[in-house]
Each structure stands twice: as C-alpha cells, then as structure tokens.
Amino acid sequence: MSKKENTGKANEITPVTIRHVRGMTPAEMQYIKYASLGRRIERPFGLGFGVVIMMFGITLLVAFIYDGQASEPGKFIISVIFSIGFFLLGQVSWRTYKKRKYRLKDGVYEISGRLEEMNGRIVNPSTGGSSSVRKYVIGDTQIIWPIASSAVYASSAGSLICIKAAIFEKEKPVSFFSERSILSDKKHDAFVLEFDDKININRAIVNYGPRLFFKKRATLIATHILILTIIALGLFYFMENPFSARLPTPSHSLALTSEIIAITLFLITAAACLATAAFLYEKIAKKMGFTPYIEKLRS
Structure with missing residues (x-):
C-alpha cells in the first residue's frame, strides 16, 4: 500500500x-x-566547530590574562567581550547541531x-x-x-x-x-x-558504473583549477612585465588605464579560448562515439 x-x-x-x-x-x-x-x-562538523570556537573563546581570555592585559581595564573589557562572543557562537553551533x-x-x-x-x-x-x-x-x-x-x-x-x-x-x-x-x-x-x-x-x-558521478566531479574540479591557474599565470605575467613599461614616459593615469585594458583583453581572450576548447571537445567526443554526460544521466 x-x-x-x-x-x-x-x-x-x-x-x-x-x-x-x-x-x-x-x-x-x-x-x-x-x-x-x-x-x-x-x-559532526557543526559540533566540532562549536567545540573549537568555545575553546578558542576560553583560550583567548586566558591568553589576555597571562599577557598582562588584565591590568589595563579597557583592553581587558574588550578581551572579555571577544571571549564571550566566541564562546556564545560556539554554544549556538553546538546546541543547533546537537539537536539536529x-x-x-x-x-x-x-x-x-x-x-x-x-x-x-x-x-x-x-x-x-x-x-x-x-x-x-x-x-x-x-x-x-x-x-x-x-x-x-x-x-x-x-x-x-x-x-x-x-x-x-x-x-x-x-x-x-x-x-x-x-x-x-x-x-x-x-x-x-x-x-x-x-x-x-x-x-x-x-x-x-558507480564512479560516473565521482569522475564528473573530479573533471569539474580539474577544470576550475586549470582556469584559475591560467588566470593567475596571466596576472603574474602582467605584474612582472607591466604593459605600461613599453609606453614612452606614460603618465600615472595612462599607465593605469593601459594595464586595465591589457588585463581585460587577456581575460576576454582566455575566456574565448576556453569556451572554444570546450565546444571543440564536445564535437570531437561525439564524432569519436563518446556519450555526453547528460545523455548518460537519462541512459
């Protein structure tokens, strides 16, 4: 029934x-x-986070006392407020996830x-x-x-x-x-x-196979890492070899503008290249008989 x-x-x-x-x-x-x-x-993560934050609040207060901050009323009051705040935050996390x-x-x-x-x-x-x-x-x-x-x-x-x-x-x-x-x-x-x-x-x-979704997640993570690496290397190149250095005695505003334009063009070019590569990969995969992931979901 x-x-x-x-x-x-x-x-x-x-x-x-x-x-x-x-x-x-x-x-x-x-x-x-x-x-x-x-x-x-x-x-378990929420419970662990609550314990860590409560212990941090207690440790922070003890550290202030042993550091001699207790003799200064202003700093001591601030340390007490911070310690209580962290302790209460940990209590909220602990109690919330303990019941859940x-x-x-x-x-x-x-x-x-x-x-x-x-x-x-x-x-x-x-x-x-x-x-x-x-x-x-x-x-x-x-x-x-x-x-x-x-x-x-x-x-x-x-x-x-x-x-x-x-x-x-x-x-x-x-x-x-x-x-x-x-x-x-x-x-x-x-x-x-x-x-x-x-x-x-x-x-x-x-x-x-049971590893279908694991492989897809791994592919997405690898793709994101590749994109971030390309962007980071490009920005590093522009920092080490500023485009404005090639201009004849540029002013500060002209140098800044030229750098922004150069970086923007780099990002647009990188995005276009990655999109083209993804498009070509799908086309080639289909021609070689590989089943797209979306088609695998419907089987």
Whole structure:
C-alpha cells in the first residue's frame, strides 16, 4: 500500500504531494551514500566547530590574562567581550547541531508540485568576495539534483513537475533565516533519482558504473583549477612585465588605464579560448562515439 503525505507548508496555489512508490535499488542506494556525504557530515562538523570556537573563546581570555592585559581595564573589557562572543557562537553551533538529526526515509518517494528557484548571493567574510547561489525547492522540500545537470532541470523552474527521489528528514532544521531566504533550511532534502525521461540514476549507474558521478566531479574540479591557474599565470605575467613599461614616459593615469585594458583583453581572450576548447571537445567526443554526460544521466 502506498503512503501519502502533504507537506506542512505546501504551495498555496499548487498542493505538494509526496507518496511512497517503491523500494530503492542497490545502485540508487550507492548513489545516495555518495551524493549525501556532505549533508551527513554536516552535523559532526557543526559540533566540532562549536567545540573549537568555545575553546578558542576560553583560550583567548586566558591568553589576555597571562599577557598582562588584565591590568589595563579597557583592553581587558574588550578581551572579555571577544571571549564571550566566541564562546556564545560556539554554544549556538553546538546546541543547533546537537539537536539536529539527518535520517533517510525508507524507499523511493514520488514528489509532485511546482518547482521554485531561489537565487541569492553569499558573501565570504574573510575575503569580502561574493558568489551566486541557486537552489530549488518544492514546498518545504529542497531538491538536490545530480551534479552538473542544470541543463536538464533549469528550464522547469516555475513549472509543475513530478520526480522520484530519496528523502532525508531533518529533525530540528536551522531556523535562523526566513523561509524566502536562500539560507533557509528546509525540513526535507530530496535527492533526485528519476525525472521524466531526462534522469534515471539506476540505469546510469548500471550502464556506466558507480564512479560516473565521482569522475564528473573530479573533471569539474580539474577544470576550475586549470582556469584559475591560467588566470593567475596571466596576472603574474602582467605584474612582472607591466604593459605600461613599453609606453614612452606614460603618465600615472595612462599607465593605469593601459594595464586595465591589457588585463581585460587577456581575460576576454582566455575566456574565448576556453569556451572554444570546450565546444571543440564536445564535437570531437561525439564524432569519436563518446556519450555526453547528460545523455548518460537519462541512459
């Protein structure tokens, strides 16, 4: 008998339905163990982070005292404030992740509803840089798609879809942010196993082996490292051999402008070369009979 359930906060216009449809195959279970690794180590990492930060707060206060800062009221008060702040931050992390549990529900579930896309930017406090973040939800469930498969599902945002997925339940999800925030923590994570005729994890693993997704991730990491290396070498070259040095007695503004133009042209040329190489690689791979990754997903 199939089990049906409605999410507590389903889309007001389109109801979200979740129902159990079948058991999980060995290949799907193998995929879930790999794909959910980051989620499963989140709790021990959060607990460890909390302990480290609490110990840092205590150590900071002791260091100030032994360093003789306690004799100066102003510095001592500042050290106490910092120590308490770090200790409380560690306490929040510890208590949050101590209560949180991540449990895989038995079997495969069919999820039907409107796929919503959430976009935002996250700022790295240490570097000041920001990166765009995009995630997809159906009701109160975050949808986790296979790696590098946005070409398959991105166009479905805002549409009614039906997927088959493995569901992880979260006890005590983090509730620091509003529901519409990109950082909001949903009650369920659903790892997609089937989506129309575009994704079929079981057939993909049976046909192409259990290392399919590991190889794709390794390829993406290697590609990013290559791109960053090319950019770093190019910038290093311009620092060691400034373009403005070749100009006859340039002014400061002319030198700066020429450097900006030279670096911009280099980045544009590098991007064009990499895009051309990727395009040619796909064409050559198809001619040689290699199956594209997206085609492997649908098998």
